[in-house]
Each structure stands twice: as C-alpha cells, then as structure tokens.
Amino acid sequence: MRLYYEIALRSFRRAATYRSAYIAGLLTNAFFGAVLSFVYLGIYGAGGSVAGLSVHDAVSYVWIMQSLISIGSGWLSGEIMQTIRSGDVVAELSRPWSFYGYWMSRAIGERAFNLLIRGSLTYLIGFLYFDARLPTSDDALAFTAAIILAIVVSFAYSFAVNLSAFWLIDSTGVMLIANITLGFFSGFLLPLAFFPPALAAVARALPFQAMAGLPAQVFLGQLKGAALLWALLLQAFWAVALTALALVVQRAAMRKVVIQGG
Amino acid sequence: MWSLYWRLVGARIRAQMQYKLSFWLELLGFALTTGLEFSVVAILFTRFPSLGGWHIAEIALLYGLTETSFSLTEMIGRGFDAPFEIMMQRGTFDTVLTRPLDGFFQVLASEFQLRRLGRTAQALAVLGFAFSQLPISWTPAKLLLIPLSVLSGTVIYMGLFIIGATICFWTIKAPEVINAFTFGGNALASYPLSIYNRLIRTVFLFIIPVAFVNYPTALLLLGRSDPYGLPAWSAWAAPLVALIFVSIARGFWHIGVSKYTSAGS
Numbered sequence: 001m002r003l004y005y006e007i008a009l010r011s012f013r014r015a016a017t018y019r020s021a022y023i024a025g026l027l028t029n030a031f032f033g034a035v036l037s038f039v040y041l042g043i044y045g046a047g048g049s050v051a052g053l054s055v056h057d058a059v060s061y062v063w064i065m066q067s068l069i070s071i072g073s074g075w076l077s078g079e080i081m082q083t084i085r086s087g088d089v090v091a092e093l094s095r096p097w098s099f100y101g102y103w104m105s106r107a108i109g110e111r112a113f114n115l116l117i118r119g120s121l122t123y124l125i126g127f128l129y130f131d132a133r134l135p136t137s138d139d140a141l142a143f144t145a146a147i148i149l150a151i152v153v154s155f156a157y158s159f160a161v162n163l164s165a166f167w168l169i170d171s172t173g174v175m176l177i178a179n180i181t182l183g184f185f186s187g188f189l190l191p192l193a194f195f196p197p198a199l200a201a202v203a204r205a206l207p208f209q210a211m212a213g214l215p216a217q218v219f220l221g222q223l224k225g226a227a228l229l230w231a232l233l234l235q236a237f238w239a240v241a242l243t244a245l246a247l248v249v250q251r252a253a254m255r256k257v258v259i260q261g262g
Numbered sequence: 263m264w265s266l267y268w269r270l271v272g273a274r275i276r277a278q279m280q281y282k283l284s285f286w287l288e289l290l291g292f293a294l295t296t297g298l299e300f301s302v303v304a305i306l307f308t309r310f311p312s313l314g315g316w317h318i319a320e321i322a323l324l325y326g327l328t329e330t331s332f333s334l335t336e337m338i339g340r341g342f343d344a345p346f347e348i349m350m351q352r353g354t355f356d357t358v359l360t361r362p363l364d365g366f367f368q369v370l371a372s373e374f375q376l377r378r379l380g381r382t383a384q385a386l387a388v389l390g391f392a393f394s395q396l397p398i399s400w401t402p403a404k405l406l407l408i409p410l411s412v413l414s415g416t417v418i419y420m421g422l423f424i425i426g427a428t429i430c431f432w433t434i435k436a437p438e439v440i441n442a443f444t445f446g447g448n449a450l451a452s453y454p455l456s457i458y459n460r461l462i463r464t465v466f467l468f469i470i471p472v473a474f475v476n477y478p479t480a481l482l483l484l485g486r487s488d489p490y491g492l493p494a495w496s497a498w499a500a501p502l503v504a505l506i507f508v509s510i511a512r513g514f515w516h517i518g519v520s521k522y523t524s525a526g527s
Contacts, residue, residue, distance in 0.1 A: 024438035
C-alpha cells in the first residue's frame with residue numbers, strides 16, 4: 001500500500017511541476033466555459049426552468065464539466081496505449097507490482113492534483129464571472145464521495161480501452177469511438193435531462209453517467225435522500241463492474257503477451 | 263512553387279493511402295465525432311425555441327460555414343502543428359533552413375491530412391441542411407459569397423495555426439493556449455456573435471478576427487441585422503481581413519525564424 005501511495009504522490013508532484021501546461025489547460029477550459037455559458041444565457045432568454053434546470057443550474061453545470069475534464073470525465077488519456085505501442089510496457093510489466101495498481105496510483109495522483117488545483121480554479125472563474133452555484137456543505141460532502149467513485153469508474157474504463165492496443169496495432173480508432181461514447185452518454189456534452197426520453201433511458205442504463213453526469217447532479221443538489229443514496233450505489237456498482245472488466249481484459253492481454261514471447 | 267507543392271503533398275497523400283483501412287476509418291471517425299457535436303446542438307434546440315432570435319437552421323448555417331473552413335485548415339495546415347513542434351524539439355528545423363527553399367513553404371508542404379475531409383463532409387451536410395430550411399433569396403452575389411467566405415475563414419484559421427507554431431521559436435513546445443483560439447474560436451463561431459459580451463465581441467472581431475469567418479456572411483444571407491450595429495456588408499470585407507491577418511501572422515513567423523536558435527542536441 002505504501003508503494004502505491006508513493007507512486008501517487010510522485011504523480012501528483014509531476015502534475016504540479018508542469019505549471020505552464022496546467023495554466024494553459026485552465027485558460028482553455030475557462031474559455032470554453034465562457035462560450036457555453038453565453039449560449040445558455042442566450043438560449044434561456046427570459047428565464048424559467050427547462051427539464052428541471054434553471055439557467056443558473058445550466059451555467060453551473062457547464063463549469064462543473066469544464067472543471068472535471070482533467071479527471072477523465074470528458075475524454076480519455078492514451079498514455080498506457082503509447083507505452084504498449086512503443087514496447088516500453090515490457091519494463092513496467094516486469095516490475096514487482098500490480099500493473100493495474102501502478103497505473104491507477106499514477107492516475108489518482110495526477111487527477112487529485114487536477115481536481116484540487118486546475119478544476120477548482122476553473123470553477124472559481126465560473127463562480128466569479130458567471131455566478132456558478134456553490135454547493136451546500138452536505139452536497140459538497142456527497143460530491144466528494146461521488147467524485148472518488150467517478151475517478152475509479154473512469155480509470156477502469158480508460159484502462160480497458162487503452163489495453164486494446166495489445167490486439168490492435170493502431171488503436172486510434174478505438175480511442176476515438178470510446179471518447180465519443182463517453183462524451184455523449186456521460187452527460188459531459190449536454191445534461192442528460194435535455195435528452196429525448198428514449199435516449200435518456202439508454203444513457204441511464206450505461207456506465208458513462210457515473211463518470212460525469214451523476215457527480216454533477218450531486219454537486220447541484222438535485223439528488224437528496226434516497227435518490228442520492230441510489231446514485232452513489234449505482235456509481236459503486238459501476239466501479240466494481242468496470243474494474244472487474246478491466247482486470248479481465250488485463251488477464252487476457254497478459255496471455256497475449258506471453259504467446260508473442262514478450 | 264505550386265507544382266512543387268503538389269508533388270510534395272502528392273507524395274504525402276500516396277503515403278497515407280498505403281494504410282487504406284486506417285485512412286477510411288479515421289475519415290469516418292472525424293465525420294462521426296463532429297456529426298455528434300451538431301447532434302448535441304440539435305437536441306438542445308428541441309428544448310428551446312431559439313438562441314437570441316436564431317433558430318436551429320440559422321445556427322446550422324453558422325456552424326456549417328465555420329466547420330467547413332476549420333476542417334480545410336486542419337487538412338492543409340497541420341504541418342504547423344505537431345510535425346513542426348517535433349522539428350523544434352529535435353532541432354531538425356536546421357535542415358529546413360539549409361535547403362534552398364523558403365522555410366515557411368517547406369513546413370506547409372510537410373503535412374497534408376486528406377482524412378480531415380470526413381469533417382468537411384459532415385460540415386457540408388449541415389450546411390446543406392441549413393440551405394434546405396432557410397428561405398434565402400439567392401442572387402449571383404450571394405452565391406459568390408459562400409466560397410469566398412469559406413476561403414476567408416480557412417485563411418483566418420491558418421493565420422492562427424501559424425501564430426501558434428511561431429510561438430514555438432521561443433517556447434520549443436507548442437503552447438496549449440492556442441487551442442482556446444483555434445478549437446475555441448471554432449466553437450465560439452458556431453453561435454451568433456451577438457450572444458457574447460463586449461470583450462469577447464471586440465477581441466474576436468478586431469484582434470483575432472475569427473468572427474469574420476461566418477457571422478457577417480450569415481447576417482447578409484439571412485437579411486438580419488446585428489444588435490450592436492455590425493453592418494451586413496462587412497461580409498465582403500472578410501477576404502481583406504483574412505489577408506491582413508495572415509500577413510501579420512507571416513510577419514510574426516519571419517521574426518520567429520530570425521530568432522531561431524537550434525535545440526542543439
């Protein structure tokens with residue numbers, strides 16, 4: 001356990017070192033946040049509530065999503081895929097630790113940094129310039145749990161997709177499809193509340209909302225009591241299911257590597 | 263110069279076509295990704311009647327125009343993106359400078375991504391949808407405005423790509439901030455300029471003229487007026503604006519080249 005903590009810590013520090021990279025990322029997120037906020041301010045016009053969301057909610061939703069991009073809610077990183085393609089993965093597989101645990105610790109360290117610094121600063125811009133909503137202390141506590149579960153789910157998904165590179169020489173296409181599906185069905189591009197009923201039902205049956213849509217709803221205080229508990233349980237279910245899937249994919253991939261003779 | 267450009271680019275296209283399956287998959291991928299982008303806007307408009315008085319077909323016009331231009335720039339201008347960044351990092355830009363040919367031209371001809379046509383096809387489909395829905399009274403002048411506008415837009419985005427690459431002469435790594443202006447500019451131009459605040463409107467009209475990619479053209483075609491007084495005839499100024507902007511970008515590039523010190527590895 002100590003080992004994985006150290007890996008996560010180093011990953012956190014590494015993320016903190018590239019200051020110009022995260023400031024640039026933050027500004028880009030804030031710019032998109034501003035553009036989309038103006039779209040909602042314009043489209044709501046006089047105000048009112050549409051599909052249970054007021055203009056205030058919709059704008060806050062935009063800023064939550066921009067803040068969560070860097071923790072894997074919007075799209076996936078192809079880092080593991082690149083090590084498989086280049087062959088560097090051999091070095092990591094030969095080390096005396098769990099391959100899954102290693103990459104997960106790295107992801108947690110980096111995402112913790114992104115959430116605490118990049119994400120919260122992005123949200124601060126939304127709060128200052130677009131009056132994005134601040135959660136109540138209860139919602140903030142529930143959001144912390146939701147976000148931890150979201151990171152576990154999104155890491156498992158990303159890991160499984162990345163490992164497809166063991167079978168396909170070029171998995172750019174798989175990555176592209178995986179990203180489109182994630183962005184659309186997670187509620188990252190548009191709140192699921194705005195979806196037509198049939199499409200919303202499909203989205204709610206898939207694991208993707210556990211990575212973005214559900215935490216955002218928790219943050220906005222739309223889920224209380226039993227509904228909140230149900231959302232967290234659903235996230236926990238997907239966390240277990242996708243982690244199991246990722247480990248199965250890893251097992252199959254390891255067999256594949258052995259067959260190839262390393 | 264042009265025949266040389268086509269020879270170099272032709273070689274790149276033939277190389278890409280060697281991986282036929284990969285090529286078609288990526289082409290399809292680009293069409294799908296951006297197709298989904300517009301579906302999201304379409305879904306949003308099932309819940310709301312209009313955005314500041316603009317309906318879905320009018321938004322489709324804005325989106326189709328900027329997206330067509332942007333995809334064409336991505337096709338021809340990617341040499342100024344990753345390939346150039348790698349040249350900077352490895353110091354191989356030295357080789358470019360020793361050849362008896364303009365460096366700018368060599369970087370431009372170093373990459374050509376035919377697969378981006380997937381994105382262009384999607385953009386043209388959305389544009390087609392817009393034209394089928396909108397009651398535009400076509401005149402020869404309005405017909406001429408469409409290709410002119412797409413071309414100006416392509417040149418304006420090209421200017422941004424060049425500026426992004428030029429910053430590499432100082433920073434070695436391409437600054438991610440340029441994404442806010444390229445991808446972000448394209449996203450911004452997908453909606454009417456009148457929904458933004460004064461700061462954004464001013465910056466994107468007069469400093470980084472991304473608004474000229476499509477907004478005045480849409481005003482003119484739709485016979486609309488801008489609530490802040492931007493005249494619709496300014497659509498005809500877009501080619502001039504594009505030319506000025508790309509000239510400034512090239513001037514900046516030349517300053518960058520003169521400041522170039524190799525990576526020294």
